[in-house]
Amino acid sequence: MTKTNPGRFFEDYAIGQVIRHAVPRTLAEGERALYHALYPARHALYSSDEFAISCGLDGSPMDDLLAFHTVFGKTVPDVSLNAVANLGYAEGRWLLPVWPGDTLRAESEVIGLKQNSNGKSGVVWVRTRGLNQQDEVVLEYVRWVMVRRREEGGDAPEPVLPTLSGVVAPQDIVVPEGLNFDAYNTDLAGETHRLGDYTVGELIDHVDGVTIEEAEHMLATRLWQNTAKVHFDATNRDDGRRLIYGGHVISMARALSFNGLANAQMIVALNAGAHANPCFAGDTVRAWSEVLDKAQTDVPGVGAIRLRLVATKGMVDGFALKDAAGRYLPEILLDLDYWALMPE
Secondary structure, eight states, X not given: OOXXXXXXXXXXXXTTOEEEOSOOEEOXXXXXXXXXXXXXXXXXXXXXXXXXXXXXXXXXXXXXXXXXHHHHHHHHHHHTTTEEEEEEEEEEEXXXXXXXXXXXXXXXEEEEEEEOTTSSEEEEEEEEEEEOXXXXXXXXXXXXXXXXXXXXXXXXXXXXXXXXXXXXXXXXXXXXXXXXXXXXXXXXXXXXXXXXXXXXXXXXXXXXXXXXXXXXXXXXXXXXXXXXXXXXXXXXXXXXXXXXXXXXXXXXXXXHTHHHHTTOOEEEEEEEEEEOSOOOTTOEEEEEEEEEEEEEOSSTTEXXXXXXXXXXXXXXXXXXXXXXXXXXXXXXXXXXXXXXXXXX
């Protein structure tokens, strides 16, 4: 009898199944330093205690995506260890700040299943919650992932496709307690552009590019314990190449977006997301954003901006995204739709 865990395969999931993921993790300032070493992250609220205090918080919280990656990594051994690819996200919300010293754990509920026609794999939808040491939910999201079958061609479960919201409603956005932008310092933040300076439909080229290195990607996957075989094991793919972890691309694109969106301080909702094409070491990641919407929150002076963040590899002609048939262009790596808080 083996004591090792081969990971779940598609036929191991059932609708309504709740998985409590192992090994909670206490976050410290070291994680913040590593995150800022991996990505050119410069948003002031996550960089400076004094800036955060001037915005009504007790200090600088951990980066929103650092918290997301930590919770996501907890789920990998149970959800995506045998994944072919992570496909998308929806209905994500950051509900509480994560502070240095907080301990995060995760649990997921299976809400959808659909076997692929080739009989080799299927798509699994899960709703994941990240909880702190007080059992408070700090963030939640839905993701769906293509998972291999243990045995090809077996009986397929009845398909269950969850109904998901296309966008988190502005009234469901949670503003951290105490946050206000009354004394917001645009000099220290890095740009003068507030919510009113952006228009719906505006396109922003973030100008800069970063070439992805294998060593940085491997450090990131180890840091957040993302042990999916396609990221770690080069023999797991026919082409002998390790896929760059999708969260690595998300954080790189978000960091690049500082140039043009320095005042989009906190990600508070994830409306949709797709890893459109694979990323490999040696690819140069660039980013652009489209302003999709703007909204007021229930806190005066704190606005919300809805953004499409697109990561590309190499140079792309203008702001092209899809071809005439509606398929993502091969240069598109990421298409992410999110809400962020910004001073009005």
